[in-house]
Amino acid sequence: MTTLTPSRTRTFLRGLPVIRQLRQSVGLQRGMLIVGLVLVGVFILTAIFAPLIAPYGFAQLRDVHGYFGAQDPPGPKHLLGTTVGGYDVLSRVIWGAQTALLAIIIAVVLSIFLGVTLGVVSGYIGGWLDRVLVVIADAVYAFPTLLLAIVAAIVISGGSSNLFGGVFASGISITAVFIPQYFRVIRAEAVRIKSEAFVESAKVVGTPVIRIMFRHVFRNATRSLPLIFTLNASESIFTLAALGFLGFGIEPSSAAEWGYDLNKSISDVTSGIWWTSIFPGTAIVLVVLGITLVGESLNDLSDPRLRTRRRAAGVTALAAVSVQGGGALDDEIANADELEGRA
Amino acid sequence: MTAVVDIRNLDISFATDGDPVVAVRNVSLTVNKGEVLAIVGESGSGKSVTAKAILGLLPETATESGVVLLGENDIVQLSKKQLRAVRGVDVAMVFQEPSTSLNPVYTVGWQIAEGLRAHGNLSRKEARAKAIDILERVGIPDATHRVDYYPHQFSGGQKQRVVIAMALVLEPELIVADEPTTALDVTVQAEILDLLRRCRDEFGAAIVLITHNMGVVADLADRVAVMYNGEIVEQADVRTLFADPREPYTQKLLAAVPKLGTAVEATRARAASRPVHEGRPVVSANNLVIEYAGRLGRKGFRAVDGVTFDIHAGEVLGLVGESGSGKTTIGRAIAGLTKVSGGSLTVLGQEMLEVRERQFRKLRSDIGFVFQDPASSFNPLLTIAECVAEPLIVHGRAGDAASARKRVDELLEAVQLPHAFGDRYPHELSGGQRQRASLARSLALEPTLLIADEPTSALDVSVQARVLELFSELQKEFGFAALFISHDLAVVDLLADRIAVLYQGKLVEEGTGAEVLVAPKHPYTQRLLASLPVPDPIEQAERREALRAIRNEE
Numbered sequence: 001m002t003t004l005t006p007s008r009t010r011t012f013l014r015g016l017p018v019i020r021q022l023r024q025s026v027g028l029q030r031g032m033l034i035v036g037l038v039l040v041g042v043f044i045l046t047a048i049f050a051p052l053i054a055p056y057g058f059a060q061l062r063d064v065h066g067y068f069g070a071q072d073p074p075g076p077k078h079l080l081g082t083t084v085g086g087y088d089v090l091s092r093v094i095w096g097a098q099t100a101l102l103a104i105i106i107a108v109v110l111s112i113f114l115g116v117t118l119g120v121v122s123g124y125i126g127g128w129l130d131r132v133l134v135v136i137a138d139a140v141y142a143f144p145t146l147l148l149a150i151v152a153a154i155v156i157s158g159g160s161s162n163l164f165g166g167v168f169a170s171g172i173s174i175t176a177v178f179i180p181q182y183f184r185v186i187r188a189e190a191v192r193i194k195s196e197a198f199v200e201s202a203k204v205v206g207t208p209v210i211r212i213m214f215r216h217v218f219r220n221a222t223r224s225l226p227l228i229f230t231l232n233a234s235e236s237i238f239t240l241a242a243l244g245f246l247g248f249g250i251e252p253s254s255a256a257e258w259g260y261d262l263n264k265s266i267s268d269v270t271s272g273i274w275w276t277s278i279f280p281g282t283a284i285v286l287v288v289l290g291i292t293l294v295g296e297s298l299n300d301l302s303d304p305r306l307r308t309r310r311r312a313a314g315v316t317a318l319a320a321v322s323v324q325g326g327g328a329l330d331d332e333i334a335n336a337d338e339l340e341g342r343a
Numbered sequence: 344m345t346a347v348v349d350i351r352n353l354d355i356s357f358a359t360d361g362d363p364v365v366a367v368r369n370v371s372l373t374v375n376k377g378e379v380l381a382i383v384g385e386s387g388s389g390k391s392v393t394a395k396a397i398l399g400l401l402p403e404t405a406t407e408s409g410v411v412l413l414g415e416n417d418i419v420q421l422s423k424k425q426l427r428a429v430r431g432v433d434v435a436m437v438f439q440e441p442s443t444s445l446n447p448v449y450t451v452g453w454q455i456a457e458g459l460r461a462h463g464n465l466s467r468k469e470a471r472a473k474a475i476d477i478l479e480r481v482g483i484p485d486a487t488h489r490v491d492y493y494p495h496q497f498s499g500g501q502k503q504r505v506v507i508a509m510a511l512v513l514e515p516e517l518i519v520a521d522e523p524t525t526a527l528d529v530t531v532q533a534e535i536l537d538l539l540r541r542c543r544d545e546f547g548a549a550i551v552l553i554t555h556n557m558g559v560v561a562d563l564a565d566r567v568a569v570m571y572n573g574e575i576v577e578q579a580d581v582r583t584l585f586a587d588p589r590e591p592y593t594q595k596l597l598a599a600v601p602k603l604g605t606a607v608e609a610t611r612a613r614a615a616s617r618p619v620h621e622g623r624p625v626v627s628a629n630n631l632v633i634e635y636a637g638r639l640g641r642k643g644f645r646a647v648d649g650v651t652f653d654i655h656a657g658e659v660l661g662l663v664g665e666s667g668s669g670k671t672t673i674g675r676a677i678a679g680l681t682k683v684s685g686g687s688l689t690v691l692g693q694e695m696l697e698v699r700e701r702q703f704r705k706l707r708s709d710i711g712f713v714f715q716d717p718a719s720s721f722n723p724l725l726t727i728a729e730c731v732a733e734p735l736i737v738h739g740r741a742g743d744a745a746s747a748r749k750r751v752d753e754l755l756e757a758v759q760l761p762h763a764f765g766d767r768y769p770h771e772l773s774g775g776q777r778q779r780a781s782l783a784r785s786l787a788l789e790p791t792l793l794i795a796d797e798p799t800s801a802l803d804v805s806v807q808a809r810v811l812e813l814f815s816e817l818q819k820e821f822g823f824a825a826l827f828i829s830h831d832l833a834v835v836d837l838l839a840d841r842i843a844v845l846y847q848g849k850l851v852e853e854g855t856g857a858e859v860l861v862a863p864k865h866p867y868t869q870r871l872l873a874s875l876p877v878p879d880p881i882e883q884a885e886r887r888e889a890l891r892a893i894r895n896e897e
Binding site: 215220 | 678680704708710711712714720725730733737738784788
């Protein structure tokens with residue numbers, strides 16, 4: 001029984017959403033997934049360690065040697081130059097990752113719980129409740145995200161805002177639009193699972209409805225969550241950036257925000273100052289690209305018909321490998337040694 | 344004799360997420376002109392894959408080596424374009440499920456003509472004339488009209504006739520029929536088998552028949568190849584194989600097929616040992632009516648129409664009928680999954696007409712239910728032990744899965760599963776093992792009534808035999824009353840004390856196995872019995888004649 005524990009944790013690790021897909025992917029799909037994961041990883045690390053990485057603070061205008069100076073080209077002191085307002089571009093880009101990550105977290109946390117719960121309840125119970133919720137979801141779905149975000153931004157902080165005002169404005173508008181998405185996906189799954197024999201068997205036993213919903217339906221309905229999660233994340237970054245770009249964003253003194261910096265660099269573009277717009281823009285593109293790549297690959301890999309597999313050509317070679325697969329980590333190494341010893 | 348298809352040393356393997364799986368190993372077969380070769384085997388034996396290789400229909404993940412000679416072409420080597428020229432003209436296929444192998448948005452005439460026009464220069468009119476002709480020849484009445492019907496306007500058996508017509512229209516030398524009657528009822532199956540026999544006799548086509556049903560083999564085949572684990576174990580003439588199987592696997596396979604009328608003695612012994620029923624029956628249906636609500640403005644569908652029966656304590660009632668006869672609906676009504684619309688149904692003293700879930704819930708611990716499909720009746724995210732413990736937890740006999748484990752182990756032991764299986768997930772068990780676990784779960788609360796809805800129809804014959812044996816042992820040990828629902832008369836005969844035959848929602852006949860199966864009174868029961876193919880070619884030939892006589896009478 002003791003040997004069982006490590007293999008359990010190991011299979012648990014392998015069963016985790018992203019790791020399992022990484023293991024089963026091959027070729028181009030694997031490449032896409034890895035590129036996406038690297039981009040997302042760099043983004044998250046940058047966000048977490050921004051205070052350590054960034055040479056200056058996001059609102060810093062001067063150091064011991066005096067003011068930075070406005071629109072300085074990239075150089076040894078300011079690696080990516082400075083903006084029209086006199087901020088260090090590199091620091092702003094790095095600190096901006098933190099704001100973006102916060103926007104993602106708030107948007108996802110706000111929408112995922114409500115959307116998923118409503119989806120399970122509506123899908124499992126059905127009837128008039130289901131119909132009403134679906135109609136509401138469709139109506140909300142038709143609402144433009146950005147308009148909602150602007151309204152939220154004005155309501156929360158009167159248009160120009162601090163870090164939490166801006167992030168919440170984008171978070172709330174994303175939430176409003178994404179609750180219906182989570183709702184619909186989970187509801188569709190719940191409707192499918194409702195008719196499965198194991199749910200009926202729970203009913204026959206006399207299981208209370210709440211227990212059926214959460215133990216049997218909910219846990220089986222969450223397969224496609226990672227996919228909407230990635231969509232949701234990139235959408236929230238776009239909305240935050242758009243808010244900043246339109247002038248409803250976060251004040252530079254309260255947080256660094258890529259959309260705001262882009263807005264301020266519009267006039268620079270015509271006068272040949274490229275560094276103020278290229279870098280925040282690239283940051284947005286790379287993060288969204290990374291998240292989308294991860295989402296896309298997860299989508300392809302979760303569908304057996306889209307998933308590419310290794311050809312069965314080298315049957316014997318692969319069969320030999322299979323001898324050591326599937327066991328605990330320690331067993332695997334021992335087996336591998338054995339194999340080598342025999343060879 | 345000229346060979347239509349000649350398979351030599353065929354190997355097929357599939358790429359999977361894990362290691363490649365070898366599906367077919369070193370298979371060599373020949374099919375001669377005008378011959379029916381049956382390939383028999385259990386699920387996973389590679390019989391379907393072999394058949395698909397003849398048409399070059401394997402998916403992209405498959406790698407094949409060897410030779411499949413069809414006339415002069417080697418299918419393994421052909422390009423996609425060459426394959427297309429061969430398919431339909433030299434070889435055609437009949438699929439298992441007629442309702443999914445026809446396109447629902449085109450008329451059947453169009454679909455038959457499509458094949459004709461793809462392979463020749465027929466005008467629209469000529470193709471249509473040919474389609475009508477072939478539909479008539481496969482026995483579709485009023486073909487001139489019905490050529491313009493859509494697939495949903497035909498019954499299941501007629502759809503299969505249309506599929507066979509599509510296969511025959513280009514007069515191929517070989518027809519590959521993959522389980523052509525598995526999705527059909529017994530009476531319809533007999534008709535389709537007749538039609539396939541005519542394909543051979545009148546159209547001169549050779550047939551490769553893939554099936555797991557030994558009765559079908561005995562009825563139709565000239566030669567039989569038995570497959571096991573991707574290899575051919577035995578090949579012989581049909582009479583030789585049934586009379587004198589050489590390989591142990593074939594012997595075991597044939598022995599596992601349930602035969603009608605063998606259980607009469609056992610049933611009598613059981614009836615004698617059981618005390619005379621006293622007190623009220625466990626389940627009592629009186630003029631029971633169950634209707635499914637229709638759409639707005641349409642009449643509902645009456646699935647069960649005035650059925651009356653009793654199940655006494657410790658008794659097994661077998662409920663037999665074809666699809667749509669209402670047998671599953673009755674089982675679900677007893678378990679409280681479907682509402683009763685009229686009449687009276689008393690389960691364990693509780694009237695089910697207008698019952699509320701709250702009143703019925705405390706009785707649920709006395710009812711066990713075994714579902715048909717072992718693949719979907721377990722929550723895939725819970726281990727077997729957790730699944731079996733669910734009823735115990737729900738009814739407060741245990742706090743959580745861990746504290747119920749001792750009882751779960753006892754139950755697993757009762758259904759002859761090792762304790763270690765409790766830690767596995769459902770997908771890590773085979774179909775038969777899962778069905779055992781399902782039995783364990785339904786027995787967890789020691790119910791007085793067990794409802795088994797086709798518990799073995801998704802299983803292979805050899806596995807089915809073991810599960811049935813286990814079921815009757817458990818019944819003897821626990822002494823529960825049972826409603827055993829099945830479409831297979833032979834299976835019901837093995838287990839049931841009494842048999843009730845349903846036909847279109849009505850109970851047409853009820854009695855002991857000896858009464859219903861040996862001397863059936865109702866014409867439907869007679870036809871049902873006569874349609875059932877028996878796994879013995881000589882006896883089956885006689886029965887075929889008897890069935891023809893019954894049909895002519897009607």
